[in-house]
Amino acid sequence: MEEGTSKSPGTSGVTTTAPAASRGCHPDGGEADPFQWDTREDCEVRQILDRIADKWSLLVIALLENRVVRFSQLRREIDGVSQRMLTVTLRQLERDGLVRRTVHPTVPPRVDYELTPLGATLHTTIRALVTWTERHQNEIATARAHYDARAAS
16 A cells, blocks of 8 residues: 555545654545544544543543542452553543543552543543433443344344
């Protein structure tokens, strides 16, 4: 595949030479449409969405609402996350400016995590997503059952 050609769905497959960041991550290089973004892997918007929308990031951000939490407490509260995956997730969220990590000079060292002001703004959006999910979970369960019944026959 030629350099700049996207394998992502929803793109035209047109080859470009300018990096996506310099084109504003829009396939045609035009003005931003707030309801459409470029789905190519090198688009910064997609990279940020990939990071904040993964299941571990969503759970970490939700659990850090208005509180400071130690690593071990986060690990206990997030069912199924490994120590390595939680460490990677927290580092990525810290790098993105969403989580603040504080190391206390104690023996053994104590490490606390909290949302930054930027992370707190994202928490509001996540809360809306959770509220929507709770409101529509029965409809989704019904749709899944209908789909599974059709697929089984």
